[in-house]
Amino acid sequence: MTFSYEYERPGLTVDCVIFGLDLESASLKVLLIERDLEPFAGMWAIPGGFVRIEESLYAAAARELKEETGIEGVFLEQLYSFGDPKRDPRGWVVSVAYYALVSPEQHPAQAATDAREARWFPVNQVPRLAFDHAEILAVALERLRGKLTYAPIGFELLPQKFTIKQLQRLYEIVLGTKLDNRNFRKKIFAMGVLRELDEIQKGVPHRAARLYKFDQKKYRQLIKQGLNFQLQ
Amino acid sequence: MTFSYEYERPGLTVDCVIFGLDLESASLKVLLIERDLEPFAGMWAIPGGFVRIEESLYAAAARELKEETGIEGVFLEQLYSFGDPKRDPRGWVVSVAYYALVSPEQHPAQAATDAREARWFPVNQVPRLAFDHAEILAVALERLRGKLTYAPIGFELLPQKFTIKQLQRLYEIVLGTKLDNRNFRKKIFAMGVLRELDEIQKGVPHRAARLYKFDQKKYRQLIKQGLNFQLQ
DNA sequence: CCAAAAGTGTTCTCCATACACCCATGC
DNA sequence: GCATGGGTGTATGGAGAACACTTTTGG
Numbered sequence: 001m002t003f004s005y006e007y008e009r010p011g012l013t014v015d016c017v018i019f020g021l022d023l024e025s026a027s028l029k030v031l032l033i034e035r036d037l038e039p040f041a042g043m044w045a046i047p048g049g050f051v052r053i054e055e056s057l058y059a060a061a062a063r064e065l066k067e068e069t070g071i072e073g074v075f076l077e078q079l080y081s082f083g084d085p086k087r088d089p090r091g092w093v094v095s096v097a098y099y100a101l102v103s104p105e106q107h108p109a110q111a112a113t114d115a116r117e118a119r120w121f122p123v124n125q126v127p128r129l130a131f132d133h134a135e136i137l138a139v140a141l142e143r144l145r146g147k148l149t150y151a152p153i154g155f156e157l158l159p160q161k162f163t164i165k166q167l168q169r170l171y172e173i174v175l176g177t178k179l180d181n182r183n184f185r186k187k188i189f190a191m192g193v194l195r196e197l198d199e200i201q202k203g204v205p206h207r208a209a210r211l212y213k214f215d216q217k218k219y220r221q222l223i224k225q226g227l228n229f230q231l232q
Numbered sequence: 233m234t235f236s237y238e239y240e241r242p243g244l245t246v247d248c249v250i251f252g253l254d255l256e257s258a259s260l261k262v263l264l265i266e267r268d269l270e271p272f273a274g275m276w277a278i279p280g281g282f283v284r285i286e287e288s289l290y291a292a293a294a295r296e297l298k299e300e301t302g303i304e305g306v307f308l309e310q311l312y313s314f315g316d317p318k319r320d321p322r323g324w325v326v327s328v329a330y331y332a333l334v335s336p337e338q339h340p341a342q343a344a345t346d347a348r349e350a351r352w353f354p355v356n357q358v359p360r361l362a363f364d365h366a367e368i369l370a371v372a373l374e375r376l377r378g379k380l381t382y383a384p385i386g387f388e389l390l391p392q393k394f395t396i397k398q399l400q401r402l403y404e405i406v407l408g409t410k411l412d413n414r415n416f417r418k419k420i421f422a423m424g425v426l427r428e429l430d431e432i433q434k435g436v437p438h439r440a441a442r443l444y445k446f447d448q449k450k451y452r453q454l455i456k457q458g459l460n461f462q463l464q
Numbered sequence: 465c466c467a468a469a470a471g472t473g474t475t476c477t478c479c480a481t482a483c484a485c486c487c488a489t490g491c
Numbered sequence: 492g493c494a495t496g497g498g499t500g501t502a503t504g505g506a507g508a509a510c511a512c513t514t515t516t517g518g
Contacts, residue, residue, distance in 0.1 A: 006282075007243060007282040007283075007284070008284070008285040009241035009242060009243055009244065010241060010242075010244050010283070010285075011239060011241055012241065012242050012244070012315075012326060050238075050239040051239075051242070051315070051326075052239070052240070053240040053242075053317070053324055054317045054324075055317065056315055056316050056317060057313060057314075057315035057326070060315075078312060078313065080310060081289060081310065081313045081328045082289075083244075083283070083288055083289035083292075083328070084288050085285070085286045085287065085288060092285050092286075094244060094283075094289070094328075096313045096315070096326075
């Protein structure tokens with residue numbers, strides 16, 4: 001390794017795959033923006049942009065997320081870096097991809113800086129995407145499905161207060177399986193990471209379900225003790 | 233996202249955390265190089281270097297691995313990208329870290345381009361490292377331990393032909409646990425990813441153990457069928 | 465023949481699964 | 492009172508964990 005100025009430098013971007021859960025349509029969605037600028041103007045893409053100097057990768061991802069979609073304060077984790085020399089027609093641009101988990105009702109699609117429009121698409125009905133964004137989305141989906149079974153990140157896709165049935169549907173939708181409600185309840189309660197609230201659902205035309213919260217404190221204690229969250 | 237030349241560009245490096253298993257000393261080791269150049273000259277570091285234009289990230293990692301240690305043709309996978317603006321005293325340098333798995337007897341430490349020396353260190357006895365390499369190593373270790381339990385990457389750390397006991401020791405060493413040999417055998421055989429060879433160990437002062445090979449074909453069939461490798 | 469590691473079965477416990485009915489509420 | 496989803500218990504099978512002795516080989 002020698003001094004860096006002897007070497008060509010790539011452009012560096014971050015891209016944020018934003019997942020949201022739509023319980024009504026029972027589908028996992030991804031937030032895309034319609035590009036306003038070349039290259040790929042008019043095409044749909046994962047929101048993202050160039051990293052600024054003196055900015056960490058995480059900070060850049062969080063900034064782009066906010067600038068392009070208005071979303072902030074959500075789960076955001078690095079996914080993978082994409083550096084195929086041909087991935088960007090403008091030249092050598094490496095992208096560090098992140099993925100975010102939000103509950104869409106709290107984050108309606110919102111127009112953005114350099115995009116015409118932002119819109120939620122079901123993950124299995126996305127249009128053709130700019131750059132290598134189809135590949136990035138595929139990697140993100142795989143990560144989400146994998147991580148969901150051994151880490152309690154599912155809660156990030158739900159409102160703070162949720163019913164057990166909603167949590168179960170979340171797993172069914174993302175993993176594409178059917179789960180037995182009795183067994184699911186047993187398992188999720190046995191983990192001891194839910195705090196039962198004194199509230200129930202409002203505005204449903206049938207018996208209202210009890211609401212729960214994810215208990216981060218209890219979860220942290222559990223991992224310290226070496227126990228691991230494992231669903232399915 | 234606009235044209236890239238409006239933005240500052242970072243230096244881009246790859247770093248390769250190289251893990252090797254030493255069955256004799258029953259320890260997991262990492263291959264480090266002693267830096268010959270500033271910054272951090274004389275200090276130990278993870279091998280790595282700048283990515284060249286027109287080169288994919290994987291290709292850069294594989295090239296650096298070969299140039300700096302002579303190792304090639306081994307398991308090599310992207311780990312994580314590190315972009316803290318202060319991580320390199322020379323300025324803004326982002327690093328995409330990879331990790332490699334090798335069997336050290338097949339890869340004795342070997343001097344390299346811009347290093348004084350290369351040496352294997354037990355992972356819990358590494359010297360102070362240059363840059364943020366201690367953090368990179370920690371992330372790599374965590375990944376290795378995590379992945380070992382659900383993916384058959386352990387074989388990459390052993391010679392092609394190995395005994396069941398060696399495989400068991402591998403898991404014990406990396407995961408830091410003790411395993412029951414009868415249960416371990418049952419489980420590993422039940423997976424059906426080992427091919428029994430007509431050979432036995434040579435040169436041991438006691439009963440020689442049968443040798444096995446990892447059967448990649450069978451493994452691929454199994455994942456196609458949806459079965460998953462799960463140990464512990 | 466002795467040291468050292470290889471190799472082998474059984475029991476028990478617990479967790480995952482399968483499965484069907486009553487309950488509470490809004491309309 | 493009825494439709495709709497909420498909420499509950501039990502029986503069974505299978506996998507993981509615990510556990511100790513015999514076999515083989517080289518020296």
